[in-house]
Amino acid sequence: MTAKKYAVIGHPIEHSKSPLIHQAFAQQFNLSIVYEKVLAPLDGFMATVKRLQAEGFLGANVTVPFKFEAFDASQALSARAQAAGAVNTLSFQSSQLVGDNTDGCGLVNDILKHQHTALAGKKVLLLGAGGAAQGVMLPLLEQQPLQLTVANRSLDKAQAMADRFAADAERSRTVLQVHTFADLSQTYDVVINATSAGLTESKLAIPAVVFKPGMLAYDMMYGRETPFMQQARAAGAQVADGLGMLVEQAAEAFSLWHGVRPETAPVIQSFRQS
Ligand code: ATR
Numbered sequence: 148m149t150a151k152k153y154a155v156i157g158h159p160i161e162h163s164k165s166p167l168i169h170q171a172f173a174q175q176f177n178l179s180i181v182y183e184k185v186l187a188p189l190d191g192f193m194a195t196v197k198r199l200q201a202e203g204f205l206g207a208n209v210t211v212p213f214k215f216e217a218f219d220a221s222q223a224l225s226a227r228a229q230a231a232g233a234v235n236t237l238s239f240q241s242s243q244l245v246g247d248n249t250d251g252c253g254l255v256n257d258i259l260k261h262q263h264t265a266l267a268g269k270k271v272l273l274l275g276a277g278g279a280a281q282g283v284m285l286p287l288l289e290q291q292p293l294q295l296t297v298a299n300r301s302l303d304k305a306q307a308m309a310d311r312f313a314a315d316a317e318r319s320r321t322v323l324q325v326h327t328f329a330d331l332s333q334t335y336d337v338v339i340n341a342t343s344a345g346l347t348e349s350k351l352a353i354p355a356v357v358f359k360p361g362m363l364a365y366d367m368m369y370g371r372e373t374p375f376m377q378q379a380r381a382a383g384a385q386v387a388d389g390l391g392m393l394v395e396q397a398a399e400a401f402s403l404w405h406g407v408r409p410e411t412a413p414v415i416q417s418f419r420q421s
Contacts, residue, residue: 150179150180150181151180151181151205151404152180152181152182152183152199152202152203152204152205153169153180153181153183153204153205153206153207153208153404154182154184154185154199154204154207154208155182155183155184155185155207155208155209155210156185156187156192156196156199156207156208156209156210156213157184157185157186157187157209157210157211157212157213158186158188158189158211158212158213159186160184160185160186161184163210164393164418165182165184165208165210165397166182166183166184168393168394168397168414169397169401170182171409171413171417172397172398172401172409172414173401173405175409175410176405176407176409178405185199185207187213189212192213192216192217192220193216193220196217196220196237196244199239204239205238205239205404206236206237206238206239206400206403206404207236207237207239208236208237208397208400209235209236209237210235214234214248214278215232215233215278217234217235217237217246218231218232218233218234218246220244220246221234221244221245221246222244222245223243223244223245223246224245224246224247225245225246225247225248226285227247227248227249227251227252227285228246228247228248230281230284230285230312230315231248231250231251231281231282231283231284231285232281233248233250233278233281233282234246234247234248235247235248235249235250235282235396235400236399236400236403238403238404247400247403248282249396249397249399249403250282250283250392250396251282251283251284251285251286252286252395252396252399253392253393253394253396253397253398254283254286254287254339254365254367254389254392254395254396255283255286255287255289255290256395256398256399256411257387257389257391257394257395258337258363258365258387259290260395260411260412261387261395261411261412261415262363262385262387262391264336264337264363264385265290266287266290266291266292266337267290267291267292268291268292268293269292269293269336269337270292270293270294270296270333270334270336270337271287271295271335271336271337271338271339272296272298272331272335272337272338272339272357273287273295273296273297273298273339273341274298274299274328274339274340274341274342274351274375275299275340275341275342275343276297276299276301276304276305276307276308277342277343279341279342279343279367280297280299280308280341280342281308281311283339283341283367284308285312285315287339288312288315288316288318288319288321288323289315289319290319291319291320291321292319292321292337293321293322294321294322294323294324295316295321295322295323295324296324296325296326296331296333297309297323297324297325297326298325298326298327298328298330298331298353299325299327299328299342300327300328300342300352301327302325305325305326305327306325309323309324309325328352328353329354331353331354331356331357332354333356333357334356334357334358334359334362335357335358335362336362336363337362337363337364338357338358338362338363338364338379338384339365339366339367340364340365340366340367340368340373340375344373344374344375345366345368345373345374345375346368348373348374349374350374350375350378351374351375351378353378355378355382358378358379358382358383358384359382359383359384360382360383360384361383361384361385362384362385363384363385363387364376364379364380364382364384364386364387365386365387365388365389366386366387366388366389367389367392368388369388369389369390369392369393370388370390372388376388390415390418390419391411391415394411394414394415394418395411398411
């Protein structure tokens, strides 16, 4: 039997760990798969998707900067992709392009399974109101936190995002609030950094009161200690980077494509060691 073919599409793409992760998962089931890194030209995302379809690929993960284009191109969307407004997982079903988003589920699964932290009934602070933050809103609300506060440098963006999720928050009986960083005056059980501030090494202007010893401070970025992580660590928080989220979002995509759920802990551990 010929191996089923998958890919990750991005620009840049060289740094992507997705092929290693998906191959590690496939090994767990003695599955032989092809999983390629594909660099799409900035103006050539759809042409790349069409080429992969024509070459018999069955699906693709989508990364920066194409998640919104993948959303627009999808002919069918999961509820969580619709809520995220972005697609990171495409399935090529006959001639149809089906879009899903596994990022938020990846974050929640990492927090629950590997950070050993529940979200139900907790006070959660989400920093940022861009694409990354929007992608995790619905899965966070589905955990039924007591309170979800969205804080952003510019309040209008936080407000617009909260408005979009008002009905979901009501369904979860979660108190949804918006603040600027300077307005924050409460202490939280979980703080999640979904801003892109870590890319520029700039420190977030959040007051120290949000942290308490033992709480979980989670940065969705991975690969190095960000100023946010340093700030949280100094306050005695349990600190996590986004490596577990990366592996968990891949596991969810793998389950969608192959119908089986891989073990994530050994894969996370092997990346940490290397
Ligand atoms: P992404 O897809 O990574 O979410 P984005 O949609 O451009 O990227 O959103 C970036 C987020 O990081 C925004 O919430 C942005 O805040 P603003 O809406 O006020 O611009 C936030 N951000 C980026 N750099 C930041 C910094 N230095 N301090 C605080 N917030 C920052």
